[in-house]
Amino acid sequence: MKKLIKPLKADAHKYSHGTVCVVAGSRAYSGAAVLAVGGARRGGSGYIMYVAQDRLPALLVLRNYPDVVLRRRISEIHADAWVIGPGAPKLPRTLTLPKSSYVVLDAAAISRVNQIDAPWKVLTPHMGELKFLGYEIDDLQLDRVALASKIAREQNAIVVLKGNQSVIASPSGKAIVDKNGGAELATAGTGDILAGLIGSMLASWKPETETEVVEVVAKALTMHGRAGKAASKLHAVVTATDLLSQLGAISS
Secondary structure, three states: OOOOOOOOOOOOOOOOOOEEEEEOOOOOOOHHHHHHHHHHHOOOOOEEEEEOOOHHHHHHHHHHOOOOEEEOOHHHOOOOEEEEOOOOOOOOOOOOOOOOOEEEEOHHHHHHHHHOOOOEEEEOOEHHHHHHHOOOOOOOOOOHHHHHHHHHHHHOOEEEEEOOOOEEEOOOOOEEEOOOOOHHHOOOOHHHHHHHHHHHHHHHHOOOOHHHHHHHHHHHHHHHHHHHHHHHOOOOOOOHHHHHHHHOOOOO
8 A cells, every 4th residue: 555545446436446424514613514525535535425414514515516425314324434523513412323344533523432333433633622532631741652542442443643743543552653744734624634534545445454544544644744745835824725725636
């Protein structure tokens, strides 16, 4: 898996390289839906679905991405990967998903990790969002690798602890520190893009082992970071939409 985006086979069709469903955005945070879906569109998946639970984010998604398929009910959707949580979407009290291989949980949705039945779960919190898992972190100078590894073991999930040099940790103890992303990513919405990108890349590559899942997640962070660097060369101040515009040019 040397390339970031999985190369397409000559006989590929839209379903053969992965389907992903995004549950994101709300009336208060409508833009998060656009950013998360935008990230998913650049991760290699051939079929992107969006669950519309509020009218405004649904309109924004379809206006920006007419290729995305709108869905209404989570229970009726079958996807290789799910991305749930960016932009505080409304979620049922009990979150039951049709069987999928990969589920990416972001923001407050990470608190639903124990409700999810999937072979591979990926949590993408920043330090402030660890409260949704019951962790009260006051010391920002602590060992982030040790913290991410502890959470991965306790939650039995791959953890992407976002921040300066984001950490990817797995339940078995494997940890990777990403050094591609810089301070230009410290702006609202970049995490929404990352969540969508991770889900799409998992759906496309379809990794089968923990090591392979971690490798694909690391690829997503590499791509995300390189897009940020590219955007910083064009803009004195990088925004999430600047980052999103650069993702399409990052493939290796």
